[in-house]
Amino acid sequence: METLRQILSPDFLLRNSVYTSVLIGFACPLVGVFLVLRRLIFMGVALPQISSTGVAVALSLPLWLGLDLSGHDSQSTHMLAFAGSIVFTLMAILVLAFLERRGRGLPEGRLGTAYVVAAALSILLLSKNRYAELGWLDLLKGEIITVSNFDLTLTAIALALVLVVLGLFHKELMLVSFDRTLAATLRKNVVFWDALTYLLIGFTVSMAVLSVGPLISFGFLLIPPLTAHLFARTMRQFTIFASVIGGVASFLGFWIAYQWDLPVGPTDVVLLGIIYALSFAVKKTTLLFRPKSPV
Numbered sequence: 001m002e003t004l005r006q007i008l009s010p011d012f013l014l015r016n017s018v019y020t021s022v023l024i025g026f027a028c029p030l031v032g033v034f035l036v037l038r039r040l041i042f043m044g045v046a047l048p049q050i051s052s053t054g055v056a057v058a059l060s061l062p063l064w065l066g067l068d069l070s071g072h073d074s075q076s077t078h079m080l081a082f083a084g085s086i087v088f089t090l091m092a093i094l095v096l097a098f099l100e101r102r103g104r105g106l107p108e109g110r111l112g113t114a115y116v117v118a119a120a121l122s123i124l125l126l127s128k129n130r131y132a133e134l135g136w137l138d139l140l141k142g143e144i145i146t147v148s149n150f151d152l153t154l155t156a157i158a159l160a161l162v163l164v165v166l167g168l169f170h171k172e173l174m175l176v177s178f179d180r181t182l183a184a185t186l187r188k189n190v191v192f193w194d195a196l197t198y199l200l201i202g203f204t205v206s207m208a209v210l211s212v213g214p215l216i217s218f219g220f221l222l223i224p225p226l227t228a229h230l231f232a233r234t235m236r237q238f239t240i241f242a243s244v245i246g247g248v249a250s251f252l253g254f255w256i257a258y259q260w261d262l263p264v265g266p267t268d269v270v271l272l273g274i275i276y277a278l279s280f281a282v283k284k285t286t287l288l289f290r291p292k293s294p295v
Helices: 002-008 015-039 042-066 074-102 106-128 130-134 136-140 147-177 179-186 190-212 214-229 237-261 264-289
Strands: none
Touching: 002 237, 015 042, 015 136, 015 147, 015 190, 015 214, 015 237, 042 074, 042 106, 042 190, 042 214, 074 106, 074 147, 130 179, 147 179, 147 190, 147 237, 179 190, 190 214, 214 237, 214 264, 237 264
16 A cells, blocks of 8 residues: 555656556547447557657658757657657558558458558667657657656647547547448538547547557557447447546556556556456356346
8 A cells, every 4th residue: 555655646756657647548448449349450559559650750850861859858859759650640540441441452461561560660760769768769668657747738638639529529429430321321421520530549549659658559549448348338338438447457557567666568458458358257257147038
């Protein structure tokens, strides 16, 4: 309990890291729900890694152009990284979604290739970039050590914007993601709501990657919605359960990592995997022993 009191203390040295992890834990599953509904789970694997490639390319551009960033503050560097992240993420999600709709080739093959190439390219670019010493390489490996007040504020504002949009247009986004045919029958602008959904996914992924790295982003995008899907009976329950699971797991993961001196990112993802496995076992056991209705 002493460790818990330290983490909850306002003077805790890593308090910004805790707040950021919890924010990502609550927010990422909210857009991950749409990936699950659209059966684009593999896209959730590739997008965070492609986003990290955008970060690596953006941070490498000044070196390629012969510019010196040593005199710039961390805020300018962060905004440069965000620009690269959002551009690469939105381009990737639009291209991959277009190819998915065309139905040609193997979508799993495309996404798998995009993931592994993006992962390798990110490491190669940052390993030759002296600005990677600022902590970007560690971040992309899932190590959340320090988060500045500026980074925390930017993350909170961005995710609050996502929550507002989801709150205002939740029914339309859910309808188009769950049943496009019904949405078209009801004369909904399917193209517009598709574009807005992809924009929200891309924006959230970009912010998550910049805040906690691709490893945790991927984990919180998919595992909480998959876990919630086992028990939710309505779309509202699906969304709420996924967000709560992500937020609680992010805090518990940080607590465990701090207690046992473990890296936060892998700890969070492993904890989410354990929760999913236990939930799956409980669901199957419940179905096995549930009385069968008479024919």
